[in-house]
Amino acid sequence: MSTQTADTEGPVGRGASEGARLFREWYRSLDAVAQRGDGAAYVFVMGSLAELLRVFDLPTVFPEVNSLQTAVRRVAHEYLNEAEDYGYSPDICGYVKADVALQLRGGSHPMGQIPKPALAVLTNACNTYIKWAEIWERMYQTPVFTLDVPGSRASGRQTWPGDPDFERDREYVARQLKDLISLCEKVSGKPFDIDRLRETLGHTNAMNRGWKRVLEINRSVPAPFNAVTDATISLGVANGFRGTLEGATYFSQLVEEMEYKAARGIGTIQDEKHRLIFVGVPCYPIFRRFNEMFSEWGGAFVVSTYLWFASGGASLGYEYDLERPLESLAEGVLISVRHAMDCMFFQEQALLESIDDYHIDGVVYHAIKSCRTVSTGLADNRRALMAARDVASLFVESDMMDKRVVSEAQLKNRVDAFFEGLASRRQTAGV
Amino acid sequence: MVTRTLDVPVAGRLEDLTHFARDLLDDTDFPTVRRWRDAGGKVVGHFQVYFPEELAHAAGLLPVKIRGAQLEARQAEARFGSYLCSILKSSLELALSGRIELDMFVTHPICDAARNLAAVWGRNFPYSCQILYLPQNADSPHAASYLQGEYVRLQHDLEEIAGRAVTAADVARSIGVFNENRRLLRQLYAVKRDRPWLVSVSEAYVLMAIGGIVPREEHNDLLQRALELIEQRDAKPQDRMRVVFEGGFCEQPPTDLLHMIGQFTYVVDDDLLIGMRWLLDDVPTDADTDPWMNLAVAYLECSSYSPVQHDLRKPKERMLLDRIRGADAQAAIISAAKMCEPGLDEQVAYAKALEADGIPYFVTEFEEGMTSFDHLQIQLETFVENVLFA
Numbered sequence: 001m002s003t004q005t006a007d008t009e010g011p012v013g014r015g016a017s018e019g020a021r022l023f024r025e026w027y028r029s030l031d032a033v034a035q036r037g038d039g040a041a042y043v044f045v046m047g048s049l050a051e052l053l054r055v056f057d058l059p060t061v062f063p064e065v066n067s068l069q070t071a072v073r074r075v076a077h078e079y080l081n082e083a084e085d086y087g088y089s090p091d092i093c094g095y096v097k098a099d100v101a102l103q104l105r106g107g108s109h110p111m112g113q114i115p116k117p118a119l120a121v122l123t124n125a126c127n128t129y130i131k132w133a134e135i136w137e138r139m140y141q142t143p144v145f146t147l148d149v150p151g152s153r154a155s156g157r158q159t160w161p162g163d164p165d166f167e168r169d170r171e172y173v174a175r176q177l178k179d180l181i182s183l184c185e186k187v188s189g190k191p192f193d194i195d196r197l198r199e200t201l202g203h204t205n206a207m208n209r210g211w212k213r214v215l216e217i218n219r220s221v222p223a224p225f226n227a228v229t230d231a232t233i234s235l236g237v238a239n240g241f242r243g244t245l246e247g248a249t250y251f252s253q254l255v256e257e258m259e260y261k262a263a264r265g266i267g268t269i270q271d272e273k274h275r276l277i278f279v280g281v282p283c284y285p286i287f288r289r290f291n292e293m294f295s296e297w298g299g300a301f302v303v304s305t306y307l308w309f310a311s312g313g314a315s316l317g318y319e320y321d322l323e324r325p326l327e328s329l330a331e332g333v334l335i336s337v338r339h340a341m342d343c344m345f346f347q348e349q350a351l352l353e354s355i356d357d358y359h360i361d362g363v364v365y366h367a368i369k370s371c372r373t374v375s376t377g378l379a380d381n382r383r384a385l386m387a388a389r390d391v392a393s394l395f396v397e398s399d400m401m402d403k404r405v406v407s408e409a410q411l412k413n414r415v416d417a418f419f420e421g422l423a424s425r426r427q428t429a430g431v
Numbered sequence: 432m433v434t435r436t437l438d439v440p441v442a443g444r445l446e447d448l449t450h451f452a453r454d455l456l457d458d459t460d461f462p463t464v465r466r467w468r469d470a471g472g473k474v475v476g477h478f479q480v481y482f483p484e485e486l487a488h489a490a491g492l493l494p495v496k497i498r499g500a501q502l503e504a505r506q507a508e509a510r511f512g513s514y515l516c517s518i519l520k521s522s523l524e525l526a527l528s529g530r531i532e533l534d535m536f537v538t539h540p541i542c543d544a545a546r547n548l549a550a551v552w553g554r555n556f557p558y559s560c561q562i563l564y565l566p567q568n569a570d571s572p573h574a575a576s577y578l579q580g581e582y583v584r585l586q587h588d589l590e591e592i593a594g595r596a597v598t599a600a601d602v603a604r605s606i607g608v609f610n611e612n613r614r615l616l617r618q619l620y621a622v623k624r625d626r627p628w629l630v631s632v633s634e635a636y637v638l639m640a641i642g643g644i645v646p647r648e649e650h651n652d653l654l655q656r657a658l659e660l661i662e663q664r665d666a667k668p669q670d671r672m673r674v675v676f677e678g679g680f681c682e683q684p685p686t687d688l689l690h691m692i693g694q695f696t697y698v699v700d701d702d703l704l705i706g707m708r709w710l711l712d713d714v715p716t717d718a719d720t721d722p723w724m725n726l727a728v729a730y731l732e733c734s735s736y737s738p739v740q741h742d743l744r745k746p747k748e749r750m751l752l753d754r755i756r757g758a759d760a761q762a763a764i765i766s767a768a769k770m771c772e773p774g775l776d777e778q779v780a781y782a783k784a785l786e787a788d789g790i791p792y793f794v795t796e797f798e799e800g801m802t803s804f805d806h807l808q809i810q811l812e813t814f815v816e817n818v819l820f821a
Contacts, residue, residue, distance in 0.1 A: 089775040124567035146568040154561040172577040367512040376547035380510040
């Protein structure tokens with residue numbers, strides 16, 4: 001089953017090509033920073049605070065993105081081996097190890113030179129962020145700022161503005177942000193400018209609006225984009241260009257493209273037979289091949305939880321109130337990062353709703369060795385989902401970085417059996 | 432009036448008491464918790480590492496430390512993937528198999544795996560299952576006030592379970608009980624450090640660990656008696672290497688493994704069940720102070736260290752070096768539970784710091800279900816000989 005690219009008129013394909021161009025441009029700009037000997041702000045996808053860091057003209061490096069790029073470019077094993085030789089265990093996060101090796105190599109990366117960290121800003125959305133930043137602290141004495149964002153205490157127990165528990169959490173985040181502003185002023189030597197913050201928040205608003213809309217458009221049958229492959233490019237833009245005009249423009253054009261495709265029935269694959277949800281982190285070592293195992297059977301990934309949490313909760317479409325930028329930033333960070341965490345720990349209700357809204361035939365759980373944050377609860381989540389809804393599901397394990405634990409043949413066997421089961425279900429149901 | 436759950440033998444020797452504690456600790460049917468429930472009591476299970484047990488105690492609930500067990504995780508295995516530490520699976524198995532019955536379960540964001548437990552547990556049991564978000568930026572000036580609020584929120588949830596209101600005086604009284612417990616544990620560790628021939632690492636461990644499954648008043652009585660018996664022990668110092676054991680902050684090494692280590696070293700300090708000794712000094716109980724704030728401040732400002740707490744003021748490798756020097760140890764055993772990401776991450780930093788300081792160290796991994804230690808014993812003996820006869 002080939003990927004749909006037949007209709008090249010209009011905006012079709014623009015999101016992919018423009019996203020790739022922006023991506024290359026971003027890495028070129030980071031290479032230039034490194035060549036000048038300047039540092040960058042190291043941040044993570046769940047709560048990057050890019051809107052704030054841009055006010056101080058701090059270039060942002062996403063170590064997670066650097067690491068996954070080594071896997072996509074099939075050199076991850078070289079980086080992993082180097083970090084393991086340094087002393088890191090085979091049983092820890094592969095992203096961390098690839099970054100350790102990158103640092104040991106002086107920033108050398110397939111996409112260009114990566115600047116050293118002048119500052120690290122992280123949230124507690126993933127515990128490994130915290131352990132990771134401690135490594136830069138030790139290597140370079142990098143100033144590290146951990147923005148502590150209290151997540152949902154239990155499933156269905158989210159609180160909202162006006163609730164005393166929410167206000168307490170918001171106040172906590174707001175106070176920390178003020179401290180972060182002081183640290184940014186110190187590191188960058190530039191004063192805080194609230195009007196520039198308004199500007200970057202405005203761009204993020206446009207991006208969040210666009211991201212949410214793009215994800216909604218995939219309710220169309222056939223699905224205009226593949227939520228695992230096509231959307232990963234857009235996800236890169238959502239993170240790397242957060243708070244910028246380029247990012248805002250990209251997403252408004254992406255909405256246009258997807259609406260165009262939806263209106264004309266242009267799907268991501270030519271003959272969409274099975275609409276699927278992907279739960280987890282992609283298998284980057286065999287990124288395209290992994291998807292082909294499904295598309296060959298007419299399976300299209302229509303929804304991916306990765307697009308929810310790895311966009312830092314942007315999928316929620318939170319929009320900042322530009323009349324009260326600092327207060328709104330605190331509220332938005334709390335709600336969005338909390339949403340990202342919910343999409344990893346408490347995602348069962350959202351999955352059930354997606355099954356209905358996106359006309360889903362099957363749910364694919366992809367647990368990976370490298371990431372316990374995302375993977376620990378997946379098997380139990382699957383069990384609960386199957387108890388709640390009669391939907392086909394598949395549970396497979398591999399990794400996002402380490403090809404030593406990716407067994408393509410074993411995966412294919414499982415995927416084939418899954419589709420045979422789906423076909424049999426259809427037959428039984430008389431569809 | 433505290434429900435009695437322990438039937439402590441009239442101990443004439445320390446061995447009687449440690450055997451009793453060991454049997455109780457190994458009993459995966461948790462008889463003390465059953466007795467508490469049989470008497471009408473309610474139980475709050477809290478996962479490792481630190482939990483403000485005083486809050487549950489003040490509500491008349493039994494706080495039980497969920498720390499895994501040596502058992503086959505038949506039902507829990509189906510609820511988890513492959514690449515996880517054992518304690519997660521065995522802890523859930525205890526509940527799924529009905530060996531331990533809870534009225535509430537609390538986990539903490541100590542690691543990426545453990546924070547998932549509230550969701551997993553919540554999907555499997557009807558009672559309240561939640562995450563207590565202890566601050567992850569312990570050096571922030573705003574962490575204490577946030578944590579105080581979080582403790583008050585938790586207190587309300589505990590009140591609901593208990594069906595009764597809790598006053599500041601109730602919490603202060605409970606803090607007093609736990610202050611006494613921590614004082615006794617400090618005494619036990621002082622003996623281990625200063626006269627390690629009087630109490631081995633495995634003996635001290637079982638005496639401490641049962642505190643997690645019995646009312647703390649009973650544990651205080653038992654520790655008091657144990658300390659008296661330790662003083663009466665007729666044991667002579669031996670020519671053994673003094674070591675610090677690091678890596679027991681969450682999943683627990685088998686007691687037999689500790690026993691093996693204690694056969695030819697003196698473990699003069701460790702981080703085993705560090706949550707029970709997390710607060711380093713008495714927490715104030717003055718009537719005119721806020722006990723929830725007192726507990727919050729103690730957690731942040733007067734506490735130990737572990738790989739699962741990030742505090743810029745407490746770089747872990749420096750803290751380890753302080754622990755080694757404070758205990759006058761000659762070497763360190765740098766251990767981590769299998770698949771324990773924080774522990775494995777920290778091993779690298781520890782090893783580099785120890786190398787830089789010229790302190791010999793032995794790196795290893797363990798799993799709570801291990802039953803054979805022959806290979807490890809040979810490696811450790813070789814390490815000790817190399818250091819002692821270098």
